[in-house]
Amino acid sequence: MIKALAIVPYEGLFEMMKEIAQEVEDIHLQIKLGNLYEGVAIAKNAEKDGYHVIISRGGTASMIQEAVSIPVIDINVSGYDVLRILTLVKGFSTKAAIVGFSNITQGAATICKLLDFDVKTLTITKDIEVEEKLTNLKKRGYEVVIGDVVTVQAAKQLGMTGVLITSGKEAILEALEEARRSYRLFSRLQQDVSLFQSILDCQEQAIAVIDKQEKIIYENKCFNREFHWMEVENSADVRKLIQETALTREKQTKTLHINHSFWKITTCPNEEGIVLFFEKNDLNQVIVQSGDRNTNAIEFQSSVSYTHISGKSDQIQKVLKQIDQYGKNEEPVWICGEEGNGKDLAAHSIYLKRKTRNEPFIIVHCDLLREEQLKDLMNEAFFQKYANGVMYLKNIDKLNSYLQKELYHILNIGNDKKMQWLVSSEDTIEEKVKNGKFHRDLYHTLAQLNIHIPPLRERKNDIEDLVHVFISDLHPKYGNGVVGIRQDALEELTNYDWPGNIDQLKQVIEQLFLQSHSYYIEKEEVKTVFKRLEQQEKKNDAVTPIDISGTLDEIEKQVITKVLEEVGLNQSKAAKRLGINRSTLWRKLKD
Template identity: 70%
Template sequence: MIKALAIVPYEGLYEMMKEVAQEVEDIQLHIELGNLQEGAAIAREAEHEGYHVIISRGGTASLIQEAVSIPVIDIQVSGYDVLRILTLVKGFSRKAAIVGFSNITHGASTICKLLDFDIETLTITKETEVKEILTGLKKLDCEVVIGDVVTVQAARELGLTGVLITSGKEAILDAFEQTRRSYRIYSRLQKDVSFYKHLLDCGGQAIAVMDQEENLVYTNETFYKEFQWGKLRNLPGMKQLLQESLISNDKITKTLHLNEGFWNISTCTMDRHTIIMMNKTNFNQENVQGIDRDLSAIELHMSVPYIPMTGKSEAFQRVLQQIDEYSTMKDPVWIFGEKGTRKSVAAHSIYLKREQGNGPFIILHGERLKRDQLKDLLNEAFFHKYSNGVLFLKNVDKMSSYIQKELHAILQMEGSNNLKWLVSSRDDIAEKVSSGEFYPDLYHSLAALTIHIPPLRQRRQDIEDLVHVFISELHPKYGNGVVGIRQDALDKLIHYDWPGNVEQLRQVIEQLFLQSHAYYIEKEEVVDLFNQLEQQDKKNDALTPVDLSGTLEEIEKQVIAKVLEEEGLNQSKAAKRLGINRSTLWRKLKE
């Protein structure tokens, strides 16, 4: 029996490999999610756990080959994989390009010529070339970039839409065959090799050793359990600390917010390596007692993900122009709009453009912030300590009148001019100010600049692009065969009023994506789903009993459908309520 580990860069490939693995009997397969350095770190550990072969893809496979001595099988990108993605992006109205290594671009270029697709193809030889090429494409008004995980991640960082070329079943079966061949060749040559030296594990201290290329050569158990290196080293604060450590020979110590906690991090250099020692502090418990009682009232992030905002309507183009314009200013920005218009995404965009990821992004939830918590923040000089960051006051209109007045008092304090505020509220805030329901002085202090995000029903021409963006994001997440939507189905979506706006559209597309068994979402599927939403509006589902006369499987489907409806088709929330993970929910929906 061949003991193989698959390290895959996206969830859709994870699910597909699980499905294909059930068809083979001679390979005992374990699958892990991991990309690039994170995948390489997983591979190093796996080598010492007795795995015979590692299976991965693209750039992650190349890094793993350098990190381990056991055979590494690269899941090749087939012509079928390229054709499927090209068909998917055919529905985009925006200029597209393919960027990747030769294993992707050579075949893709041929297919584009055969099918007369007007898509430019650019070949890279190393990862560091990606950002420069994409920057050039952006200047040429290219908005959609197709490629591997490295290309897609870089595209999103630059504000482009990245579409991942996913691997199909055929490529996975071919990788399994290569696994068998490699195992036969290398099984007699395997040797026990240890790259790590034992370090003292000081209680809860997390310890790691990094080389000059920022690769980990050792981690202790605490570090391994607490952190994923691929994510940790790219956090802005951590990235700056590691860069300082590589340049300086002195010991450097900083406190950073990681994994929902505060860590004291010390680094020192030895023999061209950097030793990283991390201790979790009791900052939350001692210094921010109010926050400790209700951690959900405040979120402190050292980085936020880039989420593209797309729309070609005149109304939404105005929003994008305001985001760009206000990102060059330090004045407070008040973002208002209906529920689901993605006000938080607009705040993220301003933060990323203003700060380039330097300084924390602090979210204060207006509806959760209590009087005692605000006092504790003041007593511990919280606003002064994080004056180098951006404070996003979310749902400010849901704050109590007392908190509104106290917050206004904070803004009048000496030194408060250094605070950088972003604020969000529903679009009826002006009425609340006029009626006295919202404290006028606070509004005037924070509404120096305003952005109104119009509801989706007022910018229907944006729906087509949004639908294709959501499908392209779901494809690598779930890995099923959906590559587009029929025009008559799209017309149904365009003419719907969308009371939940963009978020509701995203949830509906996810539901349609999971329920569809064909390459294209059909009109009938959209009509059926809208009928479900209409029935949900007409009756109180909480009072509708589940029919217990059917089989256990039928009852289970009723319960899943009921919970999904109650959660507004939000898969994550439904899975959490049902006590299952999202992948299990997805499989049950397909049955």
């Protein structure tokens, strides 16, 4: 029996390989999600665990080949894979290009010529070429980029729409056949895990060892569980601590904020490099826990991915211009709009335009913040400590009068460093200020620059672009065959008022994407989803009994459907309510 591990970069490929694994008898196939450096870390552990062969894709497969000594099989991109994505992108109204290595672009260029698709193809030889290629494309008016995971991620960082070329079943079957051939040729057993590695893996501390080039050469299970190396390496404070240790050759201890938690880090130099020990600090319990709710009131984001704000309406173009303009200075920006209308996305965009080095993006969830928490933050000099960051006060209109007053006091504390403030609220904030329900001075201090995001019902010509963006984002996540939407189905979506705005549209598209049985979302499928929404509104909070006369599968379907209706078709909330993950929910809906 061949013991194989598939390391895949997106959820859709994960699900497809799980289905194929059930049909294969001579290969014991395990599948894990991981991309690039994360995939390398998983592969190293797999080699230690005695796997005979690793199956991966694209740049991740290439990196794994350099990191392990066991055979690594690349899932090649087939012509069918390229054709499917080109069909999907045909629905976009903007200029598109394919950027990738020759194994993608050669076949793609031929297919584009055969089918008369106006899609430019650019070939790269190294992943470091991607950013330059995409920057030039953006200057020439290209907004949609098709490629592998590296290309798609780089496109999104530049504010472009990235569309991932996903792998089909036939490419996976070919990779499994290649795994069989490689196993017969290179079959070998892994060396036993050494005693010191077993001891380290039993430690509750997260432990990592880096060499003199600051590359990780060992990580224990706790480290791998808590965070992978790329997240730690992105921290300027960690790099500084490592450099100080290397320079002084003395043991160092410091408390830093990494991966949404505070860690006490001890560095010990040796001849080969530096050993790092990570222990969670009790400060986490003081600062970030939100009372009785299992949610963080303070959220740190050290690396925010750029998500393109889509739309061709005059209203959204005005918002984009304001974001670009306000991203060039440090004045407070107040973003208002209805719930679900992209206020967080606007705040993220401004942060990324202002970011020059490693300033953290700190989100204060004002609807979760409690008086005692704010006092703890002030006692810890939290706002002074992170004064070089960007502070986003999300839903500031949810603060009570005491917290509003205390926040105004914080804003007026003298400090050499100037905190950058971003704020979001509902449209009714000016009325609250006028009626004395919101602190007038606090509002005028933070509302020096204003952005109003209009509701989706007032800019319906943005819906088409948003639908295609959502479909392209869902494709690599779930891996089914949906590549577009029928025009009459799109008209049904456009005629709806969308009280939940963009968030609701995204949830509905995800529901349609999962339930569609063809390559295109049909009008009747849209009408069915809208009918459920209408029934949900009529039911309000009325209790509808579950019919238990059917089979277990039928009863389960009723429960899932009812929960989905209650949470407004939100897949994440439904999965959480049901105590299952999103992938399991997707499979149950698909059956």
